[in-house]
Amino acid sequence: MSSTVDSPISSSKIQIHQLDRLAPRSAFLLFYAGHPPHQTMISSLSARHIARIARQQPLRLFSSQDSLVVTNVHEESGVAVLAMNRPPANSLSLELNEAISTSLKQIESNPKIQSVILASSNPTIFSAGLDITELISPSDERLPKFWNSLQQVYIDLYGSRLATVAAIQGHAPAAGCMLALACDYRIMHGGHGEEHLPTIGFNETQLGIAAPPWMGQLMVRTIGFRPAERALALGTLFPPSEALNAGVVDDVITEQSSSESNEVLKALLPEALQSQTSNPVMIKAYEEAACYAKIPPQARVASKLVTRSESLKEMQMTREDDTQHFCGFITHEVVQKNLMKYVEKMKQRGKAKKS
Numbered sequence: 001m002s003s004t005v006d007s008p009i010s011s012s013k014i015q016i017h018q019l020d021r022l023a024p025r026s027a028f029l030l031f032y033a034g035h036p037p038h039q040t041m042i043s044s045l046s047a048r049h050i051a052r053i054a055r056q057q058p059l060r061l062f063s064s065q066d067s068l069v070v071t072n073v074h075e076e077s078g079v080a081v082l083a084m085n086r087p088p089a090n091s092l093s094l095e096l097n098e099a100i101s102t103s104l105k106q107i108e109s110n111p112k113i114q115s116v117i118l119a120s121s122n123p124t125i126f127s128a129g130l131d132i133t134e135l136i137s138p139s140d141e142r143l144p145k146f147w148n149s150l151q152q153v154y155i156d157l158y159g160s161r162l163a164t165v166a167a168i169q170g171h172a173p174a175a176g177c178m179l180a181l182a183c184d185y186r187i188m189h190g191g192h193g194e195e196h197l198p199t200i201g202f203n204e205t206q207l208g209i210a211a212p213p214w215m216g217q218l219m220v221r222t223i224g225f226r227p228a229e230r231a232l233a234l235g236t237l238f239p240p241s242e243a244l245n246a247g248v249v250d251d252v253i254t255e256q257s258s259s260e261s262n263e264v265l266k267a268l269l270p271e272a273l274q275s276q277t278s279n280p281v282m283i284k285a286y287e288e289a290a291c292y293a294k295i296p297p298q299a300r301v302a303s304k305l306v307t308r309s310e311s312l313k314e315m316q317m318t319r320e321d322d323t324q325h326f327c328g329f330i331t332h333e334v335v336q337k338n339l340m341k342y343v344e345k346m347k348q349r350g351k352a353k354k355s
């Protein structure tokens with residue numbers, strides 16, 4: 001059941017959700033067939049609007065290229081995929097953050113699903129972290145909203161009832177790394193030769209900023225105090241083998257894609273990810289997700305609570321202070337200067353690459 005639908009809609013058993021709130025973008029409509037009608041969830045669209053949509057047959061409700069995330073569920077195995085789809089780098093804007101949270105909740109509302117693979121439709125970048133343009137000369141209204149949306153993604157992912165598996169095909173700096181660390185299991189691609197190694201880690205200090213306490217603590221809980229303290233101070237970006245040794249990721253896959261596509265992945269992956277059906281990271285991510293999906297869910301969720309509930313409570317309690325601190329920090333003159341310099345360097349690098 002892909003989130004991109006080409007077929008006529010005859011059933012009343014549908015779920016519709018508006019994910020993309022960017023004005024020029026059309027509504028992201030997520031359809032699940034086979035649900036009892038009482039589970040029908042409709043948001044942001046009037047019943048008349050839906051009836052009008054349902055009369056149009058056949059119907060393409062949206063193009064996956066327009067959606068900030070693409071999702072699909074595979075009820076037979078209990079596994080879903082949620083892939084970030086914001087070119088060029090899946091940098092986290094307010095709208096992408098909201099889309100991730102909304103579709104995660106949408107997937108969670110399906111009782112047949114026990115695991116979700118967090119992926120990227122970009123084969124070389126998992127997520128470039130925060131959209132740095134959100135941080136430069138921000139508006140007083142948008143900046144706290146933006147930070148809140150990132151906190152929410154963390155809370156939703158880290159506290160999800162679903163087992164979460166990160167399929168890290170490429171780079172995952174800063175908040176991109178946070179997304180991966182908030183999952184239950186991380187699989188990273190080993191890269192294509194020494195010159196094209198993806199990296200993962202909290203590189204904030206290299207931008208002249210610091211990871212907020214909850215992000216820093218996430219690294220501490222993942223790799224231990226001393227290695228995390230050093231990595232945070234230096235802004236270390238770990239290439240795959242070092243990430244594996246340090247415990248930043250759980251698995252590194254070095255084999256190349258095979259020419260044969262995997263039948264289960266064909267059914268599981270949304271349209272925008274169909275080119276990844278023979279991708280070894282995806283295959284492994286599916287195996288891991290299916291393995292978690294077989295554990296009795298009450299026991300699995302209870303065990304997750306044992307390790308995560310304290311830090312989630314703490315996050316909820318300090319959330320407002322954290323937002324204030326973030327806004328004060330980011331709008332500081334020196335920080336703004338550092339960020340501008342960093343973006344300038346990033347753009348120069350981009351230009352040099354293109355020329």
Ligand SMILES: CC/C=C\C/C=C\CCC/C=C/CC(=O)SCCNC(=O)CCNC(=O)[C@H](O)C(C)(C)COP(=O)(O)OP(=O)(O)OC[C@H]1O[C@@H](n2cnc3c(N)ncnc32)[C@H](O)[C@@H]1OP(=O)(O)O
Binds near residue numbers: 089125131132174
């Ligand atoms: C104690 C203190 C307490 C409180 C402080 C509170 C809060 C502080 C908050 C700090 C939190 C920060 C978290 C973050 O996430 S900061 C963002 C960090 N991200 C980065 O540094 C990544 C930058 N990007 C890269 O390094 C590379 O792009 C990357 C390795 C991801 C990919 O490299 P590649 O060579 O494959 O692609 P590029 O050509 O570089 O990029 C492609 C295009 O994408 C644009 N891009 C990349 N990253 C970003 C980004 N993060 N935001 C916006 N845009 C991005 C890049 O410019 C290219 O664009 P074009 O040139 O094609 O237009």
